[in-house]
Amino acid sequence: MKKRVTLTFPRDRVPVPITYRLAKDFNVAANIIRAHIAPNQVGKLVIELLGDIDAIEAAIDWMGSQGVSVSFASREILIDEDSCVDCGLCTGVCPSTALTLEPNSFKLLFTRSRCIVCEQCIPTCPVQAITTNL
Structure with missing residues (x-):
């Protein structure tokens, strides 16, 4: 467990x-x-x-x-897909590779099970599409 x-x-x-x-x-x-x-x-x-x-x-x-x-800990990262511009800046600071860009379409992929909620991606997002639930 x-x-x-x-x-x-x-x-x-x-x-x-x-x-x-x-x-x-x-x-x-x-x-x-x-x-x-x-x-x-x-x-x-x-x-x-x-x-x-x-x-x-x-x-x-x-x-x-x-x-x-x-x-x-009950927090989790939330991504507003309507606001996200798939720039990929957050992928560069994600230590657990929970945030990646899909190689063919360059769309942001979020693998929640890998996320350690370090929150390093939040200040990196230029359009503030990444937040936490708390």
């Missing part, structure tokens, strides 16, 4: 090796999507958890007990 979550660390919890403990203690893989972690600052980490559903739930409970706030 996969579950995408956003972790918010209080300053004093930033040094805790969360991803290591997830793997070692709960047998849950943590694919880091986005991270903003620095000493003496509130940290944010967007991760995709992969493992048994019960192990993931136990890991989420443990993180909460460690003072780490866990919220479930």
Whole structure:
């Protein structure tokens, strides 16, 4: 099972090796999507958890007990096909290749299952055809 979550660390919890403990203690893989972690600052980490559903739930409970706030990521990228001019600028900044141009027609293709919702495409779009649902 996969579950995408956003972790918010209080300053004093930033040094805790969360991803290591997830793997070692709960047998849950943590694919880091986005991270903003620095000493003496509130940290944010967007991760995709992969493992048994019960192990993931136990890991989420443990993180909460460690003072780490866990919220479930429900955002997704939306593309207004009527506004999109298929310029391809967004494909150049998409780290997961969720955005590509169809080789024959040069129409923008969006593969939602590859999207990691990093939002790098949003400011790149010159006609503001890309947004999120939140």
